[in-house]
Amino acid sequence: MNRIPAHPDPAEIALQQVLEALVDPVRRSIVTQLAQAAEDVKCGGFDLDVSASTATHHFKVLREAGLIRQYYVGTSRMNSLRDEEFEQVHPGLLGAIVAAESSRRPRKPVG
Amino acid sequence: MNRIPAHPDPAEIALQQVLEALVDPVRRSIVTQLAQAAEDVKCGGFDLDVSASTATHHFKVLREAGLIRQYYVGTSRMNSLRDEEFEQVHPGLLGAIVAAESSRRPRKPVG
DNA sequence: CTGCAAGTTTGATGGCTGTCAAACTATGAT
DNA sequence: ATCATAGTTTGACAGCCATCAAACTTGCAG
Numbered sequence: 212m213n214r215i216p217a218h219p220d221p222a223e224i225a226l227q228q229v230l231e232a233l234v235d236p237v238r239r240s241i242v243t244q245l246a247q248a249a250e251d252v253k254c255g256g257f258d259l260d261v262s263a264s265t266a267t268h269h270f271k272v273l274r275e276a277g278l279i280r281q282y283y284v285g286t287s288r289m290n291s292l293r294d295e296e297f298e299q300v301h302p303g304l305l306g307a308i309v310a311a312e313s314s315r316r317p318r319k320p321v322g
Numbered sequence: 323m324n325r326i327p328a329h330p331d332p333a334e335i336a337l338q339q340v341l342e343a344l345v346d347p348v349r350r351s352i353v354t355q356l357a358q359a360a361e362d363v364k365c366g367g368f369d370l371d372v373s374a375s376t377a378t379h380h381f382k383v384l385r386e387a388g389l390i391r392q393y394y395v396g397t398s399r400m401n402s403l404r405d406e407e408f409e410q411v412h413p414g415l416l417g418a419i420v421a422a423e424s425s426r427r428p429r430k431p432v433g
Numbered sequence: 434c435t436g437c438a439a440g441t442t443t444g445a446t447g448g449c450t451g452t453c454a455a456a457c458t459a460t461g462a463t
Numbered sequence: 464a465t466c467a468t469a470g471t472t473t474g475a476c477a478g479c480c481a482t483c484a485a486a487c488t489t490g491c492a493g
Binding site for chain 1: 337338341342344345347350412413414415417418419421422423
């Protein structure tokens, strides 16, 4: 069964909606963690300081802004970044934000 | 007399504040109009659909986010984009947003 | 079938922010 | 001085949105 609602085409999404999605620090954290992850990440696999219901809300906003892709594996909802599709529509935007976000908090000391 | 408050260094401004500034469509319109203008623009010279007091508020937010520079000429407050300083801190970010905003409404047909 | 694990939905709430009108300040012109 | 122009400040208000708890759904394991 497909329990995941529609994934809109990033080309049809207004910049306004994209920025509204990315202005929230929790959502930006999700995007950054996805960008740094090697594999797709399930909802429970993120390091977030909000309740599960709030997290669900944030994932929905990101999905409807065309920023992430979601699919089920068992009871786990997997997430991946739609970075390549997004790059076609808004070149450099996602990369610049992820870079700005990442540089602020280095995950691991170099070396 | 200097009636203009401090212009913070863009390097000291969190990405969060920058995105909060740019998520508002009126403020993004100001930035885009500045990016497309050949000369500095006075507050009254923008095409905005809000009252003067609201416009003042938006200019203040942009200035405090390190995105614009302001100075007086007579009773006119002039505005210019701090794009070069900004590029040093968040490379590609401002350009990507201005590009995305501009491409949505082509000012002039090509050719 | 029972129980558990992972997420979702719903409803309510609190804080933030964009908005305006009105009163005000500062500068330049007559 | 007087007036007009350009913009600011203050105070109030409305709408939005992130947040949570509680109840619910779905799928898997035994």
